[in-house]
Amino acid sequence: MTDKRHKRVMEFIEAFRVKPGSKVTLAKDFDPSFKAGVKKKKEGVALLAEGVRLLTEYQARLAAQDDYGVLLVLQALDAAGKDGTIRHVMSGVNPQGVSVHSFKVPSSEELDHDFLWRYQRRLPGRGEIGIFNRSHYEEVLVVRVHPENLDRQKLPTAARKDVWQRRYRQINDWERYLTDNGFRVVKVFLNLSKEEQRIRFLRRVDLPDHNWKFSTADVKERERWDDYQKAFSNMLSHTSTEWAPWYVIPADRKWFARLGAGAVLVNALMDLNPQFPKVDKAQRERLLEVKRTLEAQAPEGAAPDPFEEKQRAAEAAASDGRNGHSADAQVVVPPDASTTE
Ligand code: ATP
Ligand code: MG
Numbered sequence: 355m356t357d358k359r360h361k362r363v364m365e366f367i368e369a370f371r372v373k374p375g376s377k378v379t380l381a382k383d384f385d386p387s388f389k390a391g392v393k394k395k396k397e398g399v400a401l402l403a404e405g406v407r408l409l410t411e412y413q414a415r416l417a418a419q420d421d422y423g424v425l426l427v428l429q430a431l432d433a434a435g436k437d438g439t440i441r442h443v444m445s446g447v448n449p450q451g452v453s454v455h456s457f458k459v460p461s462s463e464e465l466d467h468d469f470l471w472r473y474q475r476r477l478p479g480r481g482e483i484g485i486f487n488r489s490h491y492e493e494v495l496v497v498r499v500h501p502e503n504l505d506r507q508k509l510p511t512a513a514r515k516d517v518w519q520r521r522y523r524q525i526n527d528w529e530r531y532l533t534d535n536g537f538r539v540v541k542v543f544l545n546l547s548k549e550e551q552r553i554r555f556l557r558r559v560d561l562p563d564h565n566w567k568f569s570t571a572d573v574k575e576r577e578r579w580d581d582y583q584k585a586f587s588n589m590l591s592h593t594s595t596e597w598a599p600w601y602v603i604p605a606d607r608k609w610f611a612r613l614g615a616g617a618v619l620v621n622a623l624m625d626l627n628p629q630f631p632k633v634d635k636a637q638r639e640r641l642l643e644v645k646r647t648l649e650a651q652a653p654e655g656a657a658p659d660p661f662e663e664k665q666r667a668a669e670a671a672a673s674d675g676r677n678g679h680s681a682d683a684q685v686v687v688p689p690d691a692s693t694t695e
Contacts, residue, residue, distance in 0.1 A: 359408075359624075360625075363617055363620055363621045363624060364621060366617055367601060367617050367618050369388070369390055370601040370602050370603055370604075370614060370618070371594075371599050371600075371601055372590050372591075372594035372599055372600040372601070372602060373599075374594050374595050374596050374599060376591065376594070377591045378590040378594075378602075379587050380545065380583050380586050380587045380590070381583060383602075384545050384604070385604060386545045386546055386550065386604050386605055386606040387547065387604060387606040387607065388604040389607070389610060390604075390610075390614075392613065395607070395609050398609045398613045399609055401613055402442065402443075402609070402612055402613045402616055405443070405613065405616040405617060405620050406442075406443065406446040407446060408620050408623075408624075409443070409444070409447055409619065409620055409623065410447055410448075412620070412624065412628065413447045413452075413483060413623070414448065414451075415628040415629060416481055416483070416623060416626065417448070417450075417451045417481040417482070418628070418629075418630045418631060419628035419629055419630070419631065420481035421480055421481070421536055421628075422480065422481075422536050422538060423477070423480045423537045423538070424478065424482075424483045424538045424540060424622055424623065424626070425477060425478055425483075425484045425485075425532070425537055425539050426483065426484070426485045426486070426540045426619055427486045427489045427490075427539065427540065427541045427542065428440070428489070428542050428544070428615070429488065429489060429491050429492075429495070429541075429542070429543045429544070429586075430543065430544035430546065430605065431546055431551060431575075431582060432551070432555075432572040432576070433546065433551050433555060433558070433572070434544040434546040434551070434605045434611070435546075435605055435608050435611050435612075436544060437487070438608055438612065439611055439615045440485055442612040442616075443612055443615055444483075451481065451482055451483060452482065452483050452484075452485070453478055453482060453483075453484045455476040455484070455485070455486060455487065456487040456488060457472070457473070457486065457488040457489060457492060458488075460472065460506075465506055465507055465508065466508075469493050469507060469521070470490055470493075470524070470528055473486070473489065473490040477532070477537065478537070483619075490525060490528075491525070491589060491593075493525075494521050494525070494585065494588070494593075495585050498588075499578055499582055499585055504517065518588070519592075522592035522593050525593055526592075526593055526598075529595065529597065529598040530595070530597050530598075533597040533598060534597075538622050538625075538626060539597070539598040540598075540601075540618060540622045541593075541599070541600045541601065542600075542601050542603055542615045542618055542619075543590065543602050543603065544603055544605035544611050544615070545602050545603060545604055546605045547606050548576075550605075550606040551576065552576075555568065555572065555573065555576070601614070601618045603615055603618070645659070
């Protein structure tokens with residue numbers, strides 16, 4: 355059942371979803387500075403805090419249920435904020451249940467295999483959230499913009515025929531296979547404007563503590579801006595599927611990019627709705643037997659079950675609150691996406 359909170363999250367992210375089968379022209383279809391009705395940074399930050407809290411809760415349940423896994427794919431141009439998004443969105447989750455992998459220029463061993471090999475090896479297990487910081491989509495992005503990368507992959511001539519169309523199909527098939535086997539593929543593209551990238555590069559040059567983040571290669575890639583926009587548009591048009599749709603998140607405001615990416619991930623977990631496993635009647639009876647044994651071991655003067663006592667006291671306080679003695683905390687959810695500024 356879709357609860358109210360889930361419905362609000364779904365409505366919030368709907369504007370970012372690439373409709374499967376639609377033809378995308380990035381510059382025309384998606385505005386990097388769109389705020390989807392969240393007027394102020396302060397409001398966005400509060401919403402993200404609520405999203406982080408939800409993620410914590412759902413991740414614990416995902417790990418406990420241990421049958422689904424989630425793969426978050428993050429793609430973006432340089433300086434769009436992938437690192438910061440991961441840092442903020444994942445700030446509340448248990449590190450034991452998460453893996454992050456950054457994909458760089460492939461090694462010679464990686465080049466010696468089929469193009470999906472290195473990504474397959476880094477997939478999350480059941481109960482885990484895996485993050486790909488750059489991903490298999492580089493194979494139709496940087497490799498397409500710089501075809502010399504394809505030459506290094508040593509494909510037989512026959513496999514190079516219509517290679518990009520083939521790769522879209524192979525990626526879609528691979529993601530479908532993963533989805534069918536219980537691994538949800540969640541895809542986020544952080545959409546940055548050319549002007550905002552220029553400003554962020556300058557910031558990295560101007561601030562000495564940020565110099566290490568800057569690479570002259572990034573400026574070289576910027577010269578190919580239009581080619582990348584085309585490659586991203588093609589990728590979005592061909593690989594947004596019913597089982598693994600793309601979400602294009604406006605990234606000119608860092609706080610919004612984090613909120614949007616967080617909401618997309620929360621939505622996927624809400625869809626899966628994992629639960630803490632329940633024990634059956636016989637197991638429960640055995641647990642009660644153990645409880646009685648432990649209670650009988652209480653030292654003189656100690657409560658037989660101090661935990662149960664604390665729980666009862668907390669329940670009584672909560673019921674007092676419900677009767678008007680104290681205000682319940684408001685649950686913050688994103689505003690209606692249709693209330694755009
Ligand atoms: P940051 O700059 O924030 O540390 P990054 O993801 O840009 O993060 P870099 O080490 O700067 O990391 O860049 C990684 C590089 O690897 C990118 O230029 C990317 O295009 C390149 N790359 C990733 N996958 C492939 C691939 N399959 N073929 C060729 N190049 C790739
Ligand atoms: Mg870089």
